[in-house]
Amino acid sequence: GAGVSQSPRYKVAKRGQDVALxxxxxxxxxxxxxxxxxxxxxxxxxxxxxxxxxxxxxxxxSDRFFAERPEGSVSTLKIQRTQQxxxxxxxxxxxxxxxxxxxxxxxxxxxxxxx
Amino acid sequence: QKEVEQNSGPLSVPEGAIASLNCTYSDRGSQSFFWYRxxxxxxxxxxxxxxxxxxKEDGRFTAQLNKASQYVSLLIRDSQPSDxxxxxxxxxxxxxxxxxxxxxxxxxx
Numbered sequence: 719g720a721g722v723s724q725s726p727r728y729k730v731a732k733r734g735q736d737v738a739l740x741x742x743x744x745x746x747x748x749x750x751x752x753x754x755x756x757x758x759x760x761x762x763x764x765x766x767x768x769x770x771x772x773x774x775x776x777x778x779x780s781d782r783f784f785a786e787r788p789e790g791s792v793s794t795l796k797i798q799r800t801q802q803x804x805x806x807x808x809x810x811x812x813x814x815x816x817x818x819x820x821x822x823x824x825x826x827x828x829x830x831x832x833x
Numbered sequence: 834q835k836e837v838e839q840n841s842g843p844l845s846v847p848e849g850a851i852a853s854l855n856c857t858y859s860d861r862g863s864q865s866f867f868w869y870r871x872x873x874x875x876x877x878x879x880x881x882x883x884x885x886x887x888x889k890e891d892g893r894f895t896a897q898l899n900k901a902s903q904y905v906s907l908l909i910r911d912s913q914p915s916d917x918x919x920x921x922x923x924x925x926x927x928x929x930x931x932x933x934x935x936x937x938x939x940x941x942x
Contacts, residue, residue: 751930760837760921760932761877774929809876811930821867822923822930824876 720744722825724810730831731800739795739828743812751822752785752795753809761809767793768816800832836860837924839933847941852909854936856922859903866898867923868907871935877921881907912940 723742731737743750749768753761754777763777769790778785782801787793797804807829811822838857846852854868865884869877883889883896883905895908905924909916919935 753932758934760839760934763929763931766929821879821882822877824878826876 722810722812722823724808724825724828726828727826728829728831730833732833733800733802735800735832736796736798737800737830739797739808739810739830741793741795741810741812741825743791743793743810744814744823745791747812747814747823748816749813749820750787750793751811751813752793753811754779755807755809755827757806764795764808797830800830802832805830805832835933836926836929836931837922837933839922839936841934841936843937843939845939845941846912848912848914850912850940852912852916852938852940854907854909854920854922854938856905856907856924856933857903858905858922858924858931860924860926861900861903863903863924863926865925866896866905867925868894868896868905869921869923869932871919871921873918880920909938912938914940914942916940 752764755761765785766774767787782798784796807827809827810825813820867882868880871877881896883898889896893910897906921935922933
C-alpha cells in the first residue's frame, strides 16, 4: 500500500480481555517500530523489528505485551489481560532503512480503550 | 533524565510571526534528528530532518543543530493558523528512535 496501515483504528476492551493490533508497513520497509502514546504525551518506544528479527523489546511494559513480525512484513502487537493503564494510542512506524538511518513513517494508530 | 526534552508549552504566536521550538537530547552519540508535526487525533508526520551541525532550511521551516550543546531547534517563519499542532522532536541514537513529549503550538489569526 501507499502508507502504513493499522487496524483496528479503535478498540474498546473490557479489563482482562486480550487484544491484537495489526500493522501493515510500507512494502519493502526493513524497520518496523511500535510506540505507545498516552494523551498529551510523546510516543514511547515499545519494540523494534529489522525484517523478522525483533532486535529490541526493551520498551514493552510487561510480559503481557508481545509483538511479532514472522515474515518480515505485517506485524501484530498483542496485549494479554488488558488493564486500564493500557489505554492509549498504539502507533506503528516503518522505515526503509536499518535503524541508524532514515525517517519513520507512521500509521494512523490504533486507539485502545480499556474499561 | 529523559533522552529527549522539550518545553511542552503551550506556545502561542500571532499569525505571521516566527515560532521557535527547542529540544535537547542526552546521548552525545545521536546521529540524526527529526521534527514531526502531529495534529490532534492524527499520527505524526515528518517536517524536517537534520544530520549535520548548522542550519537547514526548507520553505518556511529552518532546523538548527548544535551537537556540542546537544540542542536542536525548529523555526517556523510567517506562522499560519494551519501550523497549529504539536511538534515532536525525535532523535536517532543509532540504537533507538526517541521522541520528546512535544510542544503545543497555537497560531492566533
